[in-house]
Amino acid sequence: MLADSFGEVVGVDLSEPLLDIASVKRGRDNVRYVRSNVLDIREEGGFDLVYSHTMLHHLEDYRAGLEHLKSLVRPGGTVALIDNVSDLCPTPPRAAYTWPAVWGFPRSVRELGLRDAWFMLRFWHSKPWLDHLLSDRYLSRDQFRSLYGSVFPGAHFDDLGFALAMSWKAPALN
Template sequence: MVDPASFDRFAVEYDRFVELEGNTGWLVGLGLRGERALDAGCGAGQAAVRLAEGFDEVVGVDLSAPMIELARRKRARSNVEYRVADVFAIEDGGFDLVYSHTMMHHLPDYRAGLEHLKSLVRAGGTVAIVDNVSDRWPTPPRWVYLLGAWLGFPRQLARRGIRDAWFEFRFWHSRPWLEHLASDRYLSRSQFREVYDDVFPGAQYTDVGFALAMRWTAAG
């Protein structure tokens, strides 16, 4: 039986979807630079290549082999290493930046994942995490996504043209993507702040609409 949480079934389509959505704006705005960065749940490498502009070495980690294959083929850089691995298997640590974008809600133990990412950052380094939140439903029903796709189509058509807008509209309606979304379980904004405040005292937050972004600097 295919795991609905897996990205393997729609890796190519999801890569294009992420390119259209452009999910690295908040990260780029932080202006972080250093020697080593980790992108936990890197997908096809969109954020990893942006990190490669400011860090000497970037490690991108993802469970999905098809996503890592795409990253290696489309976004290879001399200072980026892509690994097919569970984030809990990363033990080399000492990163100046530990970054994750919309990966945390896929972990079976959310808090343990946060603690592990925290353990990988060096003194004075930064942990930066973005994850989906939902205040009304831990798992939003299918109709929420479909309604959003219908309501957003005219705007996307004006912004991107018929080809890309139609692709995105169809992607929102695709069975593998909807089955994946049905396997997700999100924290509310208040739950997010509660657990992150506990693990990362003094963390700073930015509301990015569908998600909350957290930035925390380890004591030097």
């Protein structure tokens, strides 16, 4: 969608397989996919829009990540960030992930069929997926607003339920 509104779009991820999928499914002449840590991204002149969706909770240092994303937007540009939040922070317990999968199993059977529902249930209980989820470090809603607001003064926040969204417009050059 961004490729329709911007001359160039840069997608960043650490996962080469995910970037391969994105380039096949969402490849466009004006979209470039880069395998990189977001903290290593540099762009002379900055971007008109810096957008991140549910990535920041993976960073060791939230503030450093936020400051870096802010440094990537050009004057008059916009930063739009969405990230998961949890009042059970910093990490919800294992049961917060496994029990919903069990409770939702009958619905999944109706919607997906037994074979795919069984696959999903096993996936949600698999050690690699749980290790990934349990390594996440979330902010509470109050911590999110406080930290993001300190880096992006005057930012606008929206509560999305599982996540908070923040938008901020960089001051234009006079």
